[in-house]
Amino acid sequence: MKKIAIVGAGPGGLAAGMILSYKGHDVTIFEKDSEVGGRSKVLKLGDFRFDAGPTFLMYVEILEEVFKRSGYNLREELDLLPIDPLYRLVFPKVTLEPTSDRLKNKTMYDAYIPGLGDAYIKWYDDQKKKFDTITPLLLRPFDSIFDYLRLDTLRAIPALQLSKTVYTSLKKIHPNPEFIHSLSFQAKYLGMSSYQAPAGFTFLPYLEHGFGLFHVQGGLNKINEKMAELFVKNGGTLKTNTPVEEILVENKKVYGLKVNGHTYKFDDVVINADFSYAMTKLIDPKHLKKYNPKKLEKKDYSISTINIYLALDKVFDIKHHQVIFSNDYDAYLKKILNNEFTDDLSFYIHNPSVMDDAMAPKGKSALYVLAPVPNLRGKLDWDTYKLKVEQILYKVLKERLNIDLEPHILDKMIITPKDWQDDYNVHLGAVFNLSHKLSQMMHFRPHNKFEEIKNLYLVGGGTHPGSGLPTIYQSAIILESFIKPEK
Ligand SMILES: Cc1cc2nc3c(=O)[nH]c(=O)nc-3n(C[C@H](O)[C@H](O)[C@H](O)COP(=O)(O)OP(=O)(O)OC[C@H]3O[C@@H](n4cnc5c(N)ncnc54)[C@H](O)[C@@H]3O)c2cc1C
Structure with missing residues (x-):
């Protein structure tokens, strides 16, 4: 012992x-x-x-x-508790709601653009194979340089697509931007943009589509x-x-x-x-x-986030997980990548009160909003910037979802990259390390x-x-x- x-x-x-x-x-x-x-x-x-x-x-x-x-x-x-659909993805042109059912997703993509469903199936089946070869590398230690010579590593090399990024590898399957972004926004879980994340990570959305997402009561x-x-x-x-x-x-x-x-x-x-x-x-x-x-x-460090937590006097029609994509998502990704500010933000919204009454009093809701932003290497005045992000959020919700949130706010709290650093001991506020x-x-x-x-x-x-x-x-x-x- x-x-x-x-x-x-x-x-x-x-x-x-x-x-x-x-x-x-x-x-x-x-x-x-x-x-x-x-x-x-x-x-x-x-x-x-x-x-x-x-x-x-x-x-x-x-x-x-x-x-x-x-x-x-x-x-x-x-x-x-399993979450179905997985999330609602709100693009300026279309709203998509993927599930953990491969064939339902094919139908969803085909309904948007005929033929897109076949691209989805190709993507899904490729990811399944990729998952089987890449996961062993994530399950074991990598302490020795000789680990790269082990059979499972050598077998995984083609699946890692070393010269490609998540973005370029998806673009090869189908160039439709909503198809690409719906299967690559998950690079943000790594604190990266799909332009940076190595192509090996295209299996991340497969974990959602293939195995589902869960909430805990x-x-x-x-x-x-x-x-x-x-x-x-x-x-x-x-x-x-x-x-x-x-x-x-x-x-x-x-x-x-x-x-x-x-x-x-x-x-x-x-x-x-x-x-x-x-x-x-x-x-x-x-x-x-x-x-x-x-x-x-x-x-190199990950991006950071501004998180806004809102206590609301009602429950809005927002899914458990919902993403509102910027008007020009490509330009947004490039800005974030360079630690630069943009007004055309993308928001992830979490509305657990639609399925869990333990988060807020009856009839009310606890809404969580996350905006990916530069880490502390981006020299911004966070006290001013957080207010700006908050105002952009209310504007986007009004314009894109027809939701006027402000009159319903009972209380709120905001965390900035500086708070992640000062209160959570996170270097540079780079929350994904x-x-x-x-x-x-x-x-x-x-x-x-x-x-x-x-x-x-x-x-x-x-x-x-x-x-x-x-x-x-x-x-x-x-x-x-x-x-x-x-x-
Ligand atoms: C906004 C945000 C959203 C995220 N979303 C997801 C998601 O949806 N899914 C997902 O899988 N991951 C997500 N992550 C990433 C990741 O899962 C979490 O950040 C996770 O909490 C990291 O866990 P950890 O154990 O590495 O570190 P931490 O959670 O940071 O834990 C480290 C602990 O060390 C303590 N500590 C620090 N300094 C000291 C000290 N000197 N002495 C004693 N204790 C100390 C801290 O207080 C803390 O409790 C998200 C992260 C953030 C910030």
Whole structure:
């Protein structure tokens, strides 16, 4: 049995804590906040509840595996509700509502443009094959450069389409812009635009179309609350309101943490706090080479978000997940890519009150709006900009959906990239971590077993395999293969 500390009770830290405590280790999670969840925690405005960050729960098989490895059954612990249609996509010319039914989607695309349905089927069937070859690379560690010579990697290389992006690979199947954008806006889950995201990621929408999307009664934050409860039930110790001040290292080996000015010794330390934040703020730079603060400044980071949480006095006809695409979505993507501002924004809206009465009082609703925006490398005055984004939102809703939201607002809260940095300890407010370009993925992403310091491990969006919930949960599963009980 080892004495293990985890820095942060985000989804990654909690999943790792659940698994490691079940294996018999003596695990303590230190969380700076009063509650668990990090970027995925619950936000409250009176009786209204919001998920701070993640709202899309996909590929739940990985979360099921986390629960299984911790001695529990996910479906017995949480209410997972399938979402149908998956989302409503509002383009200036057409509104599409894809489902997790391949043939229904074919009919939907054909009804828009005859023949588009065949392009969809080709895309779907290609993705199925791609998924089967690429997923093994995301399920296992990538600690050695020789991992690229393993059979599963070599087999996946054609599917990775190394010279293409998500955008160019879809354009080859059909040039219709709405077809391309409906199957590529998911690149934003990686904090990238479809012009940047490597073509391998075209399988992301396939995870939705092929396996469905889910909501958890009470919001996705409930997953964290449940994981915290089961972690403690497995014998773990959870210390909230306890920020870690320093990760202590000697002779290239971690030996403990500094908390409240005291030194606590541990055999192993797992970092769940944002990777680049932890490297710049929690470890003395003299212990770091490859990931010292100077080198980290040269890395590519994801975009950020402005999130607007609205407590409303009624429930509007907005789907559980809805995206309103900019008038000129191509121009918008290019602007975001260059960390530039545009008025022609795209909005993702989450309206869980249409299916979940735990989010707001009866007849009212808790509306979540996300606008992808540049990270803090884009030098903007966020206090002014957030008000501008809010006004653009109300205008777009009036013009595009005929919804006048403002008279119905009872209360509101806004989070900007600066808040993600200052309150959530997210480096540059880049909420989807280091970007997912190929030179920052797999072996080239910070390793789960941290390569610079012994007995130090990483879990969460900043390490392999990546920054969405399924990959974050998978990083906890991968960790288990490294942290073994001492003989
Ligand atoms: C707006 C938004 C929308 C998103 N939408 C989705 C989505 O729909 N689907 C999806 O799959 N993913 C989504 N994500 C991405 C990702 O799933 C979440 O960001 C997720 O919460 C990241 O988990 P994590 O464990 O890596 O880190 P975090 O959630 O950031 O957890 C890290 C924890 O470390 C704590 N911490 C930091 N510093 C210290 C310290 N010094 N001492 C102690 N504790 C510390 C933090 O308080 C936090 O609790 C979204 C993210 C955001 C921000």
